[in-house]
Amino acid sequence: MLAQQLLNGLVVSGVYALFSLGFTLVFGIQRILNLAHGAIFMTGAMVAYYTVSAGGPLWLGFVLAILASGILSVIVELVCFRRLRKTGDEEFGGIISSIGAGLVITTIAQQVSSTQILRFPFETFPVVIYRFWGLRVSMLQLFMAGAAIVLVLVLGYFIYRTSFGRRVRAVTDNEHASMLMGINPNMIYAQTYFVAGALAGAAGVLVGLAFNSISFVMGEPYLMFAFAIIILGGLGSIPGALLASLVFGMVQTLTIAYLPSGLTDTIIFAALFLILLVRPNGILGKDDAGSLRGRR
Amino acid sequence: MLEVRDLRVHYSGIQALRGVSLDVRKGETVALIGPNGAGKSSLLNTISGLVAKDTGAITFEGQRIDGLAPWSVTKAGILQVPEGRQVFAEMTVLENLQVGETALAERAPTYGLEDVYKVFPILRERRDQRAGSLSGGQQQMLVIGRALMGGPRLLLLDEPSLGLAPVIIAQVFEALAELKAQGLTILLVEQNAHLALTSSDRAYVIEQGKIVKSDESRSLATDPEVTALYLGQD
Numbered sequence: 266m267l268a269q270q271l272l273n274g275l276v277v278s279g280v281y282a283l284f285s286l287g288f289t290l291v292f293g294i295q296r297i298l299n300l301a302h303g304a305i306f307m308t309g310a311m312v313a314y315y316t317v318s319a320g321g322p323l324w325l326g327f328v329l330a331i332l333a334s335g336i337l338s339v340i341v342e343l344v345c346f347r348r349l350r351k352t353g354d355e356e357f358g359g360i361i362s363s364i365g366a367g368l369v370i371t372t373i374a375q376q377v378s379s380t381q382i383l384r385f386p387f388e389t390f391p392v393v394i395y396r397f398w399g400l401r402v403s404m405l406q407l408f409m410a411g412a413a414i415v416l417v418l419v420l421g422y423f424i425y426r427t428s429f430g431r432r433v434r435a436v437t438d439n440e441h442a443s444m445l446m447g448i449n450p451n452m453i454y455a456q457t458y459f460v461a462g463a464l465a466g467a468a469g470v471l472v473g474l475a476f477n478s479i480s481f482v483m484g485e486p487y488l489m490f491a492f493a494i495i496i497l498g499g500l501g502s503i504p505g506a507l508l509a510s511l512v513f514g515m516v517q518t519l520t521i522a523y524l525p526s527g528l529t530d531t532i533i534f535a536a537l538f539l540i541l542l543v544r545p546n547g548i549l550g551k552d553d554a555g556s557l558r559g560r561r
Numbered sequence: 562m563l564e565v566r567d568l569r570v571h572y573s574g575i576q577a578l579r580g581v582s583l584d585v586r587k588g589e590t591v592a593l594i595g596p597n598g599a600g601k602s603s604l605l606n607t608i609s610g611l612v613a614k615d616t617g618a619i620t621f622e623g624q625r626i627d628g629l630a631p632w633s634v635t636k637a638g639i640l641q642v643p644e645g646r647q648v649f650a651e652m653t654v655l656e657n658l659q660v661g662e663t664a665l666a667e668r669a670p671t672y673g674l675e676d677v678y679k680v681f682p683i684l685r686e687r688r689d690q691r692a693g694s695l696s697g698g699q700q701q702m703l704v705i706g707r708a709l710m711g712g713p714r715l716l717l718l719d720e721p722s723l724g725l726a727p728v729i730i731a732q733v734f735e736a737l738a739e740l741k742a743q744g745l746t747i748l749l750v751e752q753n754a755h756l757a758l759t760s761s762d763r764a765y766v767i768e769q770g771k772i773v774k775s776d777e778s779r780s781l782a783t784d785p786e787v788t789a790l791y792l793g794q795d
Contacts, residue, residue, distance in 0.1 A: 428659065435649045435660045442647035442704075445609060447635040447664030447711060 269400050270522045271515070276406045278514025279413025280475075283468035285491040285498075285506045286420060287338075287461025293501030294437045294457050297355055300363040301341045302465055302491065303484025304370035309334040309466025310473035310483060311374055314383050323389055330470045331463045338462020339455050341366050347451070367484075374481035383479040390474050409471045416467060417507065420460070424503065433457055437501070493537050499550025508548055512536075562587045562746055563608070563639075563715055568617035568627075570600075570607050577603035579770040580617070585715065590737075590747040592761035592778060594754045594791060600770040601750040602644060605717050608748075609641045610634040621715070636666040638714035644723060646700040648707075650693030654684055657692050657707050664711025672709040680736050681706050698729030702736065709740075716740070718749045722756055734760050754791035758782040766791075 284306055291299050309330040316326035345362040349355040393404040424430040435443040436453045443450060472487070473479040494513050498505025516536060520529045540548065563585040570578040577600045585591045593601050606612045608619055610631040619627040626634055635641075649657050658677060662670070678685040681702040687695060692703055701721055708716060721737070722730045730753075737760060741747060751757035758764055758778040766774040766787060774781065781787050 428662070431652065431656050431660050432663060434652055434656075438649040438651050439647050441611075442643060442649065443660070444611070444631040445635060445641045445643055446660055446707065447632050447666065448660075449630065449632045 266522075268398070270518055272400060272402065272406070273522075274515040274518035275511075276409050276413075276475075276514075277518050278511045279410050279417075280468050280471055281487075281490060281494060281514050282417055282507055282510035283413055283464045283471070284487050285494040285510055286417065286503065287464040288491045289495040289498065289501055289503060289506040290457055290461050292495060293503070294433065295346065295350075295355070295359075295454065296501075297346055297359040298363070298492075299338075299341065299346075299458075299461075300360060300488065301345070301367035301370060302338075302363075302461070303488030304367040304374070305334050305338050305341070305462045305484075306465040306469040306472075306487055307374060307479075307481060307484040308337055308370060309469030310479045311378065311383070311469075311481075312466070313470040313473060314385060314479050317385055317389055318383075327467070327470055330466045332466075334466025334469065335459040335463035337370070338458040338465070341462075342454055342458040347454075371481050371484070378479075378481055380481070384477050385474065385479075405474060409475060412467065412471060416464060420464065421503070423460075429456070493534065495547075497537055497540060497547055499547030502547065502549045505547055505549035562622060563748070564618075564620040565604070565608070566618045566620075568604070568607060568619065569615040570603055570612055571615060572603075572612055577612075577770055578607065578614075581767070581770070581772055583765055583772065583775075585746060585748050587746055588744055589763060590741050590749060590761040592749045592751060592757035592764040593767055594751060594757045594764060595767035597752070599767045601767055602719055603770075604767070605641055605719050605748070605750055608634070608639065608717060635664045635711065636668075638668060638712065639717065640664055640708040640711045640713040640715075641717040642704050642708050642719060642721065644719040646697060646704055648692035648695070648700045648703050650691065652692055653689050654692055654695070654703055655688040657703055658684070658688075658710050661707040661710030664708075664713075668712050670710070671712040674710070677706040677709050680709070680739060696729075698725050698732065701725060701729075701733055705733070705736070714746065716745055716747045718747060718751075720750060720752060722751060722753050730756065754787070755782075758792075 288299065288302050291297060312333045313326035313330040316329050317323055341363065345366050346355055346359050349358045349362060390405050395402045395404070424433060432448050433453055435446065436448060436450045440450050472483065490513060494509040495506055497512065498509030513533065516533055517529055520532050565581060565583040568578050568581045581604060593604065595601055603612060607614055610629050610633065614627050618625060621637060621639060624637070626637060649660060658674060683699055684703060684706055687699065692700065695703060721733055725733065734756065737747065749757060749761060758781055761778045764775065764778045764781050765772050774784070774787065776784070782792070
């Protein structure tokens, strides 16, 4: 039973990780909280749904969802943040304008979906259950865990092992110096937003498949959790977001399994407060991780 | 190689440069000295494209470069080593150097990793360390090395001695002399006039946004006004 729950927790954690990594990546590089991230996640699920319901194969839905969410995320950066950055008021102003962008996207999705909860046709993802060592695992769960792990590894490889990743980290570290080294930060921002949006879109499709329920508001709870996750992990820290996703996914799954379900969020956020009392900058946060000012 | 003509710049309401003209010829080291706030850094930042000019022209190897974005200026081969040792603190020494290669764009490298390690052997020793954990002097060496990786045709140095211990300053300037001997063209902004004049071929004195004197460094070092104002008691 415990092993089963840990496995379920791992799957949930994977989805949180995909969602939060993009959120923390954007915060790390720009010190901006993109509150439209939940709407971008939802867009991924919607695009996959409409592709499948139009008769397309699921893999195509997946690819289109990733592309669409990535592009939408770049549009949010261009429309909401780029102009504000020129005025130097991107931190607070950016939060407000990204809430606005989130509302616009959510409202469009509401119109398109006629405020309905959408469901993939039966067996869009084959229902296959594997049993081993007394565990019960669906093919979908395996796929979700596999997709999350692969995407996280690919992201890690790009950020820490390629020249593109070095440029992203250079801009994150010191935008001024990076320009003097021939880096165009606007290009890096656009690419980072694309990656962040694409990861969120992938998470959206996985969640849509897992619960077989897609609605225009599905991003909100995830945004809330991602907020808590990146604070817990240390704002802007990629390993921190991964670790915190794991903690969150596990705690959530285990509390749902063993305690009255109404207590889940209470326990999670109480744990968040307790951890922040001991580690005010998050588990892997730097001393200045929470400060919105400085560095430029 | 670099020609600055009648450059006027203002920012945050202050007239930082009031018609500055200056030349840097291939292979020479030119120093720019003057008091705090005279416009030394403003001039470097305008050349680098970080600050927009009002009027005037900047030409580099026959091409107008004023109005270009900082990253485009860099790709043309003008690399600035900014004031205050701006390393990428969270990245390793080696990664900092690798980022420098971005500036090359399509140009061929002039300094490889090995060449940089030869100039600053300490960087080889520390290559896997976080740049933020280096000492001030090592960070200054790293930012110069990082700029070298970008294949500079003209190296702009903003206050390389600032905040460093005398022994370390001597090491940094020894390295600069070595680079100069290898044929690198350098425009050096330096508050320490003695240091600037002994390590350059020619120098300009800038005061309140205007060039007030320019000559061979050797002659400026004995110029009564310059000695009184800048070489004074120290």
